[in-house]
Amino acid sequence: MISIQDLRFDYGEKGFSLFIESLQIERAEKVAIVGASGSGKTTLLDLISGIRLPNSGSVEVDDKRLNLLNENERRRFRASRIGLVFQEFELLEYLSVRDNILLPYRIQRFSKPTCSPDQLSERVLELAERVSIADKLHRKPQRLSQGEKQRVAICRALIHQPRLLLADEPTGNLDASNKNKILSLLIEQAKTEDSTLIVVTHDQNLIGQFDRIIDVSGFAR
Amino acid sequence: MDSLIYLAGRYVIHHWFKSVILILCLTLSIFLPLAGRAVLKNLEDELQARANATPLVIGAKGSRFDLALHTLYFDVQPGETIPYSVNRFVIESEFAWAIPIYSRHVSQNRIPIVGTSLGYFEFRQLRLEEGSLFSRIGQCVIGSDVAKSSQKGVGDFLLTTPETDVNIAGINPIKMQITGVLTANGTSDDQAIFTDLKTTWIIDGLGHGHQDIEEEDNPNLFLDKTDKMATVNKGVVPYIEITDDNLGSFHFHGKLEDFPITAVICDPNNEKAATRLEGRINTLEKLQIVAPSSVIRNLMKKILQVKSLFDIATIAIFAVTTLFLVLNTLLSIRLRSREMMTMYKMGCGRFTIFGLYAWEYIIVLLASLLLALLLSMLLVGTLQQAVLEVVR
Numbered sequence: 001m002i003s004i005q006d007l008r009f010d011y012g013e014k015g016f017s018l019f020i021e022s023l024q025i026e027r028a029e030k031v032a033i034v035g036a037s038g039s040g041k042t043t044l045l046d047l048i049s050g051i052r053l054p055n056s057g058s059v060e061v062d063d064k065r066l067n068l069l070n071e072n073e074r075r076r077f078r079a080s081r082i083g084l085v086f087q088e089f090e091l092l093e094y095l096s097v098r099d100n101i102l103l104p105y106r107i108q109r110f111s112k113p114t115c116s117p118d119q120l121s122e123r124v125l126e127l128a129e130r131v132s133i134a135d136k137l138h139r140k141p142q143r144l145s146q147g148e149k150q151r152v153a154i155c156r157a158l159i160h161q162p163r164l165l166l167a168d169e170p171t172g173n174l175d176a177s178n179k180n181k182i183l184s185l186l187i188e189q190a191k192t193e194d195s196t197l198i199v200v201t202h203d204q205n206l207i208g209q210f211d212r213i214i215d216v217s218g219f220a221r
Numbered sequence: 222m223d224s225l226i227y228l229a230g231r232y233v234i235h236h237w238f239k240s241v242i243l244i245l246c247l248t249l250s251i252f253l254p255l256a257g258r259a260v261l262k263n264l265e266d267e268l269q270a271r272a273n274a275t276p277l278v279i280g281a282k283g284s285r286f287d288l289a290l291h292t293l294y295f296d297v298q299p300g301e302t303i304p305y306s307v308n309r310f311v312i313e314s315e316f317a318w319a320i321p322i323y324s325r326h327v328s329q330n331r332i333p334i335v336g337t338s339l340g341y342f343e344f345r346q347l348r349l350e351e352g353s354l355f356s357r358i359g360q361c362v363i364g365s366d367v368a369k370s371s372q373k374g375v376g377d378f379l380l381t382t383p384e385t386d387v388n389i390a391g392i393n394p395i396k397m398q399i400t401g402v403l404t405a406n407g408t409s410d411d412q413a414i415f416t417d418l419k420t421t422w423i424i425d426g427l428g429h430g431h432q433d434i435e436e437e438d439n440p441n442l443f444l445d446k447t448d449k450m451a452t453v454n455k456g457v458v459p460y461i462e463i464t465d466d467n468l469g470s471f472h473f474h475g476k477l478e479d480f481p482i483t484a485v486i487c488d489p490n491n492e493k494a495a496t497r498l499e500g501r502i503n504t505l506e507k508l509q510i511v512a513p514s515s516v517i518r519n520l521m522k523k524i525l526q527v528k529s530l531f532d533i534a535t536i537a538i539f540a541v542t543t544l545f546l547v548l549n550t551l552l553s554i555r556l557r558s559r560e561m562m563t564m565y566k567m568g569c570g571r572f573t574i575f576g577l578y579a580w581e582y583i584i585v586l587l588a589s590l591l592l593a594l595l596l597s598m599l600l601v602g603t604l605q606q607a608v609l610e611v612v613r
């Protein structure tokens with residue numbers, strides 16, 4: 001699914017570099033990325049999603065070498081195959097929960113919807129029911145709790161059935177009781193969707209739920 | 222595209238206060254020049270149409286603008302009067318049809334009283350809504366607006382302003398009988414009272430009748446009464462009413478030819494006659510002849526010069542609004558950088574992000590255009606009417 005070979009990424013001014021000789025992540029694998037602050041966890045997610053390009057080496061996702069794709073191709077690749085969950089949720093305050101979940105569809109200007117509006121509505125409802133926010137679809141994000149916001153963000157990441165789900169510290173802004181729930185939910189939904197899940201986390205208590213743990217501290221130079 | 226419009230629309234609605242401010246700023250920037258232009262164009266058309274329908278005007282030397290505006294709209298007073306003989310001079314020259322105008326008086330509710338001949342109604346193609354034209358002194362015909370505002374009609378009476386306020390000769394107000402109401406034609410004729418020239422001269426005190434005091438039987442009204450003379454107090458004759466019975470007693474002291482008028486409207490037989498008439502009048506020391514159309518054209522040129530200042534102000538308002546929009550956009554881009562970065566990370570193209578901003582402004586601009594159009598439809602007519610009321 002994901003193959004990284006001889007990757008080198010320089011931060012330039014910071015004088016920090018990331019070296020990965022070889023890293024393989026299998027399809028539907030649930031992986032936790034850990035490491036100290038500033039060790040390059042988020043950078044690794046950006047490289048896997050094609051937001052950043054390596055200085056050398058290659059990142060291959062689903063048989064696509066991202067560094068050989070141009071900006072537009074990488075954008076379309078992200079839009080169609082990757083679901084993103086952020087630490088700060090990044091929900092749009094002016095959209096309802098339903099519209100936030102549908103955002104990946106709305107922003108794909110050149111892509112034709114893969115399903116009809118009715119199918120999309122069904123999909124939104126199904127996801128919302130799975131994460132217990134079906135009764136809040138018409139609310140604005142500011143009227144939701146932190147846990148509910150992250151549930152919305154998970155639905156938004158899953159709406160277009162991505163093969164790869166990337167989550168950057170998705171529990172970083174949640175209280176202890178919500179952390180476990182949200183992470184379990186994320187893993188459960190990734191399993192249901194048969195998606196590969198890569199989660200950046202600081203929380204050592206949560207990593208037991210993953211198939212594999214990758215410590216990026218060893219990649220930093 | 223639909224999704225972009227939808228997202229932009231949601232943003233505009235969510236931030237409704239900001240959107241309303243933007244829309245109001247843009248609406249004013251669009252509406253003010255639009256309305257100004259429309260009102261000015263309408264004013265120009267109105268002024269020019271009435272001026273074009275009045276070929277030449279003779280009056281006392283002085284301001285050409287005052288003479289033209291006085292003849293067209295009755296409210297501006299020319300400095301001097303001219304003798305009525307000028308009217309006869311024009312007729313006898315056979316160059317033009319002449320219509321005398323004498324308008325120095327107002328009714329008690331400040332409506333201009335225009336002394337003229339019956340030819341004026343034919344010249345202006347004025348029609349009667351009800352009643353008939355005046356047939357003797359003391360009668361008048363009123364414009365449609367006068368009828369509406371004073372709620373008077375045929376058979377009612379109007380009082381002139383008492384000349385005793387300004388004239389030590391102590392002429393009392395004249396009670397004029399309304400014989401007709403003109404059909405509205407949207408000009409200053411709707412807002413005037415028309416009467417015979419002789420009636421206006423009676424208002425001036427140049428002609429008068431003798432009221433029969435002997436018929437008064439209230440002893441309180443008499444200060445002194447003998448067989449030969451009666452002295453009465455002011456309560457006896459509050460106004461002068463000219464009736465069929467006392468009509469015969471009215472007479473004028475002096476030659477009518479010397480009595481004052483304020484202008485003579487001339488309708489020349491042809492261009493050559495107009496030129497010859499102008500030549501004749503221009504040789505006279507105390508008279509001037511003007512073509513209202515060219516006077517109004519010059520007046521409009523001056524108004525348009527003022528309008529250019531208005532245009533500069535409009536451009537300044539537009540520039541300030543544009544700068545405000547630019548500032549708003551820059552702040553918005555800064556404030557929404559995380560939102561846009563999120564969209565970018567999710568696979569949103571830069572053009573799509575640009576399109577999102579663009580659609581937000583297009584929606585605001587369209588709303589402003591619609592509002593400006595609506596305001597124009599609602600207000601321009603009223604503004605035009607108000608400006609024309611002032612001019613008329």
